[in-house]
Amino acid sequence: MLKLEHVTKYYGDFKAVDDLSFTVDDGEIFGLLGVNGAGKTTTFRMILNLLEATDGTITLNDEPINYSMSDEIGYLPEERSLLTKLTVYDQAIYFGALKGMTNKEIIARLDELLNKFEVTDYKYKKIKELSKGNQQKIQFIMAILNKPKLLILDEPFSGLDPLNIELFKKEIRELSSQGSMIIFSSHRMDHVELFCKKLVILKQGRAVISGELAKIKADYRKKNIRIRGNVDTKELAKIKYVEEVLSIGDEIMVKITSNKGIEPVFTYISKQSNITKFVVEEPTLDEIFMSVVGES
């Protein structure tokens, strides 16, 4: 289990991470979200031992994070982080050896992953000769070469087409099912919703939302009500707790600021004619995120 307890990081006078705590269990996919500069990369770097926390503790299986654990960790940085002058093979040997793997283990695992990601032809090609998407595939392969117990993925789907995103998702799920802890960061909330059961949303280094995704959604005051029928949207907008009324196709979406708004909306609708749909939906993660961080 990865455990962060009251972790704080200062850069000079600037507080990059403020009293952050969360845990990631074995086999769990955890979302670390936030706008640019919210403190995600700093948190990743502290977990990876690249930076020292100013305060608080980070433990992996109850042991403080240190370099002896690096063989069990995989890291996919947001930006391309490959030695582009090397071939894919040489790069794998390089990073694999740094993970304490033998050449035989590296080559076997590399062949397996190249085959899985359908890039076997690139084994002896220089990384700089590959397209952006293929470089991202290679970078992902390097991150999971050692079958990590803890995998940190910073924007893993960047530069990938939908087909390759599916390949990545499949592999991430497989690693999770094998017991790997996966910390996941993405600006694509639909991806996070799909994977993560638990998450933290950071704003200016502080965790503004933290916990299980289902509970976060359930507890979230704002809801959406979808209605199909003959309804006067202007009248709907006048109801207390109604924030916004939108016409989407043949449906109307009513955004309410509190659960207390469900009943008056239902009362109003029940008096209208030809109503064929009335569904109260939980907000999307995207909506929660935008609402919490105040930015899209």
Next chain:
Amino acid sequence: MNLRRSKLNFLIGASLKRKIKTKWFLIAQIVLLVLICAMINLESIIGLFGGDFNKPTKLYIVDETDISADTLTEAIKLNTNNLYGEDNESYDIIISDKTLDETRDIVNEDGGIIINVIPSDDNIIKANLISKTTIDTYDYGIIYNSLNNLKTLLTLDELGITGDDYNKLNKEIEVNREVIDSNATTEEENTEMIVTTVFPIFILPFFVLSIILIQMIGAEVNDEKTTKAMEIIISNVSPTTHFTAKIIAGNLFVIAQAILLVIYAVIALGLHHILGDVTTIHALSDTVVNTIRTVTTGELGDKLIYILPLTLILMFLTFIAYSLVAGILASMTTTTEDFQQVQTPIVIISLLGYYLAMMASMFKGALFIKILAFVPFISAILAPSLLVLGQINIVGIIGSILIMIITILLMMKYGIKIYKAGLLNYSGTGLWKKMFKAIKS
């Protein structure tokens, strides 16, 4: 600990492999071998292509004084031997029994130089030099000096002074030297010559190798940093391990390159031995051989027992210091261009030591130069030079070595902090502030 050591070994091996296992390394070594062989065997190469340089120049003496021909012949031989050595065959001297006009026709057809010696009332003799084309400066110099010698001999003969008397007159005075200060060398002239000949043999490779070292470490750190691969590397090994690997790999490479340069020089000298002297040109290899002979014989040869190891230790320590500086600077810079800019002053520091070593023989005992012999980086070249010149003693060079060791230890202590902070810094703003903060932390 074993794991850390094996990762360190891997990083050292990977750095060396990245440098050596390229076609460009092979090409560079071939070019170096060819160039060194060519430099040392230049005279053989020139000889191979042929030319007029081996053909003796014909000198026709047309003597109108009737007493000058033999003496002039001897004078020319003496002057030629002094310049080119005993075995030279630079001139074919012919005492012409033909008239001037007939000899002129021969020269017009076959080439050569006519030395027409004519009696003179006011200057004993005068001469006309006749040639088809221009006369080489060396040839002119020898003929001119020989004619002056002839004039002197003719004058002495007139005065009744014999050749033996003349030789005694010209013989150099034997001077025996005694130096009271036992630390000062009695072979001052030799040592000064050494500073201008031997040290370029040491200094030039040292200078080239230090540039290779700085560029190798700087380029690697810079490459890993700019490609952001550094983040992955540093997440697996500590910055200290990474830094240590770079320094060891860089220095191993430089040592290997130095050994290769020595091997190339030995091959080139071997080739020279096989090819032999083809021409009368004063060859580079002769300079090398003579220099080695001068250094290894006499009083200086005895001193080499401690001068050479101390010089090599100081140079090796300076290489380590250069590696530390290169690594630290590369970690601070964010682009390859930035690193190339900052490496310029490092190279100039190295050059400063070289120039000061040259000046040390001109400004004997200069306190300023002596002090600079203890300054790290400059000391690598300057301290051994002053030791050879006798301007500092063995304690002095050991002092330079100790100061270098202290500098290295300080750089390791504080440099690693800068290195750690610099590796993950991608912004140029407030760079020095960040680095000073890192040192304080």
